[in-house]
Amino acid sequence: DSGVTQTPKHLITATGQRVTLRCSPRSGDLSVYWYQQSLDQGLQFLIQYYNGEERAKGNILERFSAQQFPDLHSELNLSSLELGDSALYFCASTPQGNSYNEQFFGPGTRLTVL
Amino acid sequence: AQKVTQAQTEISVVEKEDVTLDCVYETRDTTYYLFWYKQPPSGELVFLIRRNSFDEQNEISGRYSWNFQKSTSSFNFTITASQVVDSAVYFCALSEAGNQGGKLIFGQGTELSVKP
Numbered sequence: 307d308s309g310v311t312q313t314p315k316h317l318i319t320a321t322g323q324r325v326t327l328r329c330s331p332r333s334g335d336l337s338v339y340w341y342q343q344s345l346d347q348g349l350q351f352l353i354q355y356y357n358g359e360e361r362a363k364g365n366i367l368e369r370f371s372a373q374q375f376p377d378l379h380s381e382l383n384l385s386s387l388e389l390g391d392s393a394l395y396f397c398a399s400t401p402q403g404n405s406y407n408e409q410f411f412g413p414g415t416r417l418t419v420l
Numbered sequence: 421a422q423k424v425t426q427a428q429t430e431i432s433v434v435e436k437e438d439v440t441l442d443c444v445y446e447t448r449d450t451t452y453y454l455f456w457y458k459q460p461p462s463g464e465l466v467f468l469i470r471r472n473s474f475d476e477q478n479e480i481s482g483r484y485s486w487n488f489q490k491s492t493s494s495f496n497f498t499i500t501a502s503q504v505v506d507s508a509v510y511f512c513a514l515s516e517a518g519n520q521g522g523k524l525i526f527g528q529g530t531e532l533s534v535k536p
Contacts, residue, residue: 351525406517408455409467414464
């Protein structure tokens with residue numbers, strides 16, 4: 307158990323809908339990362355937050371947004387969902403959000419868009 | 421440009437065989453960090469090891485060992501006397517010090533199947 311929690315574990319929804327994925331980092335960790343794992347793209351970095359502020363952005367679609375709250379949990383919002391958004395979404399956390407820290411991953415949220 | 425290549429998509433071995441998973445990386449940074457993660461069938465990503473670019477010492481942890489060679493930009497992972505529980509997808513990843521925030525760049529993964 308990495309100490310990172312993600313809810314829900316599974317999500318099935320329809321095209322055009324909007325969903326919210328939630329992540330709670332390990333106790334004491336200030337930085338949260340979001341990754342998407344799909345069969346065609348592999349594991350791709352989406353976005354990073356550090357202590358409530360966006361720190362880095364990767365291949366995140368404009369239809370997707372995220373935020374980190376004062377209690378340090380983070381939410382990833384996916385809107386106008388398309389079939390291609392079906393994937394496993396991981397959140398990871400580190401103490402300071404630096405490149406030398408190993409990232410500890412949550413169990414993931416499997417999103418299926420029908 | 422930063423890139424991680426795991427050329428072996430799938431490897432199948434019989435229990436007790438040794439197996440090496442290859443990882444080749446590209447980066448312009450002089451300071452960077454390399455990682456290996458394991459993704460068992462249950463789906464979670466489990467951290468195995470971190471190596472920084474200044475430390476080329478090989479590391480051994482039980483049946484696992486890692487060989488880091490800057491000259492060939494490789495960070496290979498060997499499992500000795502493989503077991504069925506080693507069956508998983510293994511990912512090599514790179515994080516560059518010059519990249520604010522430390523995002524991980526992952527290889528495509530190698531699926532290891534260990535048969536009894």
